[in-house]
Amino acid sequence: MKIGMIGLGKMGGNMRDRLRDAGHEVVGFDLDETRRDVDSVEALVAALEPPRVVWVMVPHGKPTRSTVEQLGELLSEGDLVIEGGNSKYTEDVELDALMSEKGIGYVDCGVSGGIWGKDEGYGLMCGGRDEHVQLAMPIFDALRPEGPREEGFVHAGDVGAGHYAKMVHNGIEYGLMAAYAEGYELLTAKDIVKDVQGCFQAWSRGTVVRSWLLDLAVKALQETPELEGVSEYTTDSGEGRWTVQEAIEMAVPMPVISSALFARFASRQENSPAMQMVAALRGQFGGHAVKMLDDESSKDLGQVEVHHGAEPKRDEGAEERPGSDRAEPEAGADSAGPSSGTGSTDDAGGPTSGSGDTER
Numbered sequence: 539m540k541i542g543m544i545g546l547g548k549m550g551g552n553m554r555d556r557l558r559d560a561g562h563e564v565v566g567f568d569l570d571e572t573r574r575d576v577d578s579v580e581a582l583v584a585a586l587e588p589p590r591v592v593w594v595m596v597p598h599g600k601p602t603r604s605t606v607e608q609l610g611e612l613l614s615e616g617d618l619v620i621e622g623g624n625s626k627y628t629e630d631v632e633l634d635a636l637m638s639e640k641g642i643g644y645v646d647c648g649v650s651g652g653i654w655g656k657d658e659g660y661g662l663m664c665g666g667r668d669e670h671v672q673l674a675m676p677i678f679d680a681l682r683p684e685g686p687r688e689e690g691f692v693h694a695g696d697v698g699a700g701h702y703a704k705m706v707h708n709g710i711e712y713g714l715m716a717a718y719a720e721g722y723e724l725l726t727a728k729d730i731v732k733d734v735q736g737c738f739q740a741w742s743r744g745t746v747v748r749s750w751l752l753d754l755a756v757k758a759l760q761e762t763p764e765l766e767g768v769s770e771y772t773t774d775s776g777e778g779r780w781t782v783q784e785a786i787e788m789a790v791p792m793p794v795i796s797s798a799l800f801a802r803f804a805s806r807q808e809n810s811p812a813m814q815m816v817a818a819l820r821g822q823f824g825g826h827a828v829k830m831l832d833d834e835s836s837k838d839l840g841q842v843e844v845h846h847g848a849e850p851k852r853d854e855g856a857e858e859r860p861g862s863d864r865a866e867p868e869a870g871a872d873s874a875g876p877s878s879g880t881g882s883t884d885d886a887g888g889p890t891s892g893s894g895d896t897e898r
Contacts, residue, residue, distance in 0.1 A: 539562050539563070539591075539676045539677060540562070540563040540564075540565070540586055540587065540591075541557065541562060541563070541564055541565070541586075541591045541592070541593060541674075541677055542564075542565045542566070542567070542582045542583065542585070542586055542590065542591070542592040542593065543557075543564050543565070543566045543567070543592075543593045543595060544566075544567050544568070544579065544582065544592065544593070544594050544595065544596060544605055545568060545594060545595035545596040545605075545623070546566050546567075546568035546570070546573040546574065546595075547568070547595070548653055549595060549649065549652075549653075549655070550566075550568070550595035550596075550622075551566075551568075551573060552653065552655060552656035553593075553595065553622075553649075553655070553656070553660070553681060554566050555656055556655070556656050556659075556660075556680065556681060557677065557680050557681065560680035561680075562676070562677065562680055565582050565585045565586065566582075567579055567581075567582045579605070579608055579609070579612065580612060583609070583612045583613060588614060588616060588617065589616045589617050589618060589673065590613055590614070590617040590618070591617070591618045591620065591673065591674055591677065592609055592613070592617070592618070592619055592620070593620045593622050593677070594606060594609070594619060594620065594621050594622060594623065595622045595623055596623055597623065598623050598624045598625045598626065598629070598776070599625075599629075602621060602623055602625050602629070602633075603629065603633065606619055606621065606633050606636070606637070606644075607636065609642075610636055610637055610640055610642060613640070613642050614641075614642075615640065615641030615642065616641065616642075616643075617642050617643065618642070618643040618644070618645065618670055618673055618674060619633075619637055619642060619643065619644050619645070620645045620646075620647055620674060620677075621633065621644070621645070621646045621647065621701075622647045622648075622649050624648070624701070624704065624708075624775070624776065624777060625646065625701055626701065626705075626776075626780055627646070627665075627698035627699070627701045627702040627705065628698070630644070630646040630665065630697050630698040630700075630701055631697055631698050634646075634666075634697040634698075643666070643667065643669070643670035643673070644666060644670070644697060645664055645665065645666035645667075645670050645671055645674060645697075645700070646664065646665045646666065646697060646698060646699075646700040646701045647662055647663065647664045647665075647678075647700050647701075648662070648663040648664075648700045648701050648703055648704020648705075648707065649661070649662060649681075649704070650662075650663075650704065650707060655681075658683060659681065659682050659683030659684060659690055660681045660682060660683070660690075661682070661683070661690055661691075661707075662678055662681060662682050662690065662691045662692070662700075663691075663692050663694050663699075663700045663701075663703040663704050663707070664678070664691070664692065664693050664694060664699075664700040665693075665694055665695055665696055665697050665698050665699035665700035665701065665702070665703075666693075666696070666697050666700070667697075668693070671693050678691055679691075702784075704777070705777045705780050705781050705784070706781055708775070708777035708778060708781065709777065709778055709781030709782070709792075709795045710795070711751075712774075712778045712781075712795055712798040712799055712802075713794040713795045713797075713798045714749070714751055715751060715798070716794075716797070716798035716801060717794075718738075718751060718752060718755050722734065722738070722755070723847065723848065725737055726764075726845075726847030726848070727845035727846065727847045727848070729846065734759070734764075735756065735759040735760065735763070738752065738755055738756050738759065739756045742756060770805045771805055771806055772801075772802045772805045772806070773802070773806075774799060774802050774803075778795065778798070778799045778802075779799065781795055781799075782795060782796045782799055809831070817829065
């Protein structure tokens with residue numbers, strides 16, 4: 539089958555390679571001249587035969603909308619657009635309406651697999667009309683992992699359902715990562731535990747918590763022992779927020795995922811205004827000592843303030859807070875090993891894969 543691919547970043551480029559390895563012909567376009575096969579979207583459309591199928595793999599929001607709108611002016615009735623980035627499902631409904639006016643099909647497809655998908659295959663979640671999904675099924679079969687189709691592909695429902703399923707998938711991912719992270723910190727805090735990495739690795743076979751994320755946690759600890767030098771600063775790609783927003787709208791209790799999202803917010807604050815207020819209130823109602831930024835004298839000798847496995851917060855111009863005997867890491871986050879799946883995917887120029895995030 540012949541297909542056009544717009545956006546050849548970390549995801550899009552690997553997907554093009556996987557499709558070609560499966561025997562499909564892919565015509566790719568990217569603003570980066572070193573990646574593209576043709577010099578324009580117009581040339582890409584001209585290189586395809588009806589019914590044309592074009593996969594869009596660019597950052598969500600304006601880049602996706604402008605690309606799909608441009609295709610709407612170039613494609614013909616009976617052609618198909620597949621939006622494979624991380625668009626919000628409500629945007630899919632709007633774009634489908636635009637394409638339907640022209641007789642052009644629209645399928646939204648959530649894609650999971652990250653940088654490993656080229657070799658392992660991608661988990662695919664599609665939304666759209668049956669005839670449009672069936673038209674692209676050879677492409678979906680080539681991209682998904684080997685094995686039963688239902689274990690790597692789902693036609694989740696109407697337009698928008700694919701990206702909705704992917705949104706929930708990413709929300710679950712937030713919760714899973716947070717649970718592993720909390721377990722990791724508790725293991726590092728307990729002095730009788732001597733091999734934290736070994737504990738994680740021992741869980742990778744035969745236990746109920748085994749998973750690919752656990753395997754990646756082991757890999758991260760092998761590459762950067764004790765995660766030395768890795769900053770706690772963790773970004774979020776948007777789908778976690780959308781998941782929590784949907785939970786509120788649908789009155790669905792979601793304490794785990796929302797907590798995991800809020801923990802990421804907290805990771806970016808050097809001095810939390812909320813906790814400043816808590817500290818001040820304790821001083822007001824209970825007469826408890828309120829530690830000021832330039833004061834290291836207030837501490838509770840009967841309480842562990844920071845466990846030995848954690849690096850204590852350092853206030854500018856102040857000495858190290860009590861409760862830790864660890865030396866400050868020599869390397870900063872810029873020179874550190876893998877972080878919690880939040881590294882930038884920005885590449886030089888042009889459309890990249892999906893939303894530019896690595897949480898897939």
